[in-house]
Amino acid sequence: MVTEFKSFWQQLNDLKKRAIDLNSRFSQSAQKLQNDGTPLPETLVEELAAYRRDFDRLRVEIQEFTAPQVAQLSVVTLEDLERLLLKTEVAKIRAWHHSIDLGCGVITPGGGQTFSPRSEQRIGLPENLAGMTVLDVGAWDGFYSFASEKRGAKRVLATDSFVWQSPMFGKGGFELARTVLNSQVEDMEIDVLELSPEKVGVFDLVLFLGVLYHMRHPLLALDRVFSVTGKQLILETHVDMLDCQRPALAFYPRAELNNDATNWFGPNALAVQGMLESAGFRDIKIVNTSPVSGASARMVFHAWR
Ligand SMILES: C[S@@+](CC[C@H](N)C(=O)[O-])C[C@H]1O[C@@H](n2cnc3c(N)ncnc32)[C@H](O)[C@@H]1O
Structure with a gap:
């Protein structure tokens, strides 16, 4: 299970990096299109489609992996997917002592009442x-x-x-x-x-x-x-x-x-x-x-x- 989580986590992080890169290249190309009519490069369009396919595949895999009580959360963005995966993993830990902010709005339910700062x-x-x-x-x-x-x-x-x-x-x-x-x-x-x-x-x-x-x-x-x-x-x-x-x-x-x-x-x-x-x-x-x-x-x- 831990290995599966780590693999999903890694794939999510890889997707995040791709999203940032695509976003920046798309903005530049869109600007050119607006300025002088240069069409969006075909390779970029293909990359965007591939990204969407990979996102959808990972979404299905993570939704199958996650606990039924959180699998129902609607997933539109990468952050939604990250939140879904984190909530599932956090729920598997029997007793949290610390409240730790893991990002995406997920804070571990620590009984020890530790909150930053x-x-x-x-x-x-x-x-x-x-x-x-x-x-x-x-x-x-x-x-x-x-x-x-x-x-x-x-x-x-x-x-x-x-x-x-x-x-x-x-x-x-x-x-x-x-x-x-x-x-x-x-x-x-x-x-x-x-x-x-x-x-x-x-x-x-x-x-x-x-x-x-x-x-x-x-x-x-x-x-x-x-x-x-x-x-x-x-x-x-x-x-x-x-x-x-x-x-x-x-x-x-x-x-x-x-x-x-x-x-x-x-x-x-x-x-x-x-x-x-x-x-x-x-x-x-x-x-x-x-x-x-x-x-x-x-x-x-x-x-x-
Ligand atoms: C009340 S918790 C404090 C956790 C954390 N330091 C904090 O302040 O939020 C006590 C911690 O001390 C650890 N502990 C108790 N006896 C220990 C021992 N003999 N050697 C090492 N750790 C011990 C427990 O496993 C537990 O994690």
Whole structure:
């Protein structure tokens, strides 16, 4: 199925290039016809007819391939066809975490509520990442990896383990978005605790977003993250015990947080700062806090090596 999608996607892109080229040559010839009566070149007329035939053939093939619930969409233009194909592929992914704009009005239905540019602003992702290397730890569908690439990062590595290896979730969303966005983001399936300069290298900027509270060994995880950070870390996390004036972590031995047994700890801000310091980070700043509910919230920290 993935191979079939990639082949259709490639054919659509080839058709798009032909359409642009034909359109520009047709405009020039039409201008000549208007100016001095030069007739449209016969080869161009033939090319236009061939293009129409290829478009119709691809439309029939894609309509046969697509899910019945979207196959009924009317297809007049290349963009309609692109939308039809994208909607079918997006619907095949069982659970999207990120809302990613794939173009043609198709936005993946992410439960994680990531929307550009609000989400990048919330974590304080630098506007200009030109020439920088970025490591996105726990990338899931890759929203922040693609955002980093868009901001000019020269190399982005997306890593994950739990979701990408899970039969319930998988890596399909990341792979589909990467193909559609024509992205060069690299990927590696690796656990946070396995990160090391030898295995992944060292990156100017490391994103560790929404992962800390999933760690059974949060200090060890931050040690591993520090080892691969060249300059800056952006850490986003659930925080708890904000009513406690000392560094403290709430422990969720079962599924106390969001009914999710993969959540282990809710540190307060003082604890996150202390843990980052203990791992070796300095110049630690809180750059964003969501509205506090009870004693918990979400916070974003920036830290430097
Ligand atoms: C809440 S999601 C956050 C996704 C994304 N970073 C974001 O902020 O939108 C947590 C991610 O961390 C990943 N994760 C959890 N435990 C992990 C581990 N031990 N090693 C690598 N990734 C892990 C999950 O697979 C999931 O993709």
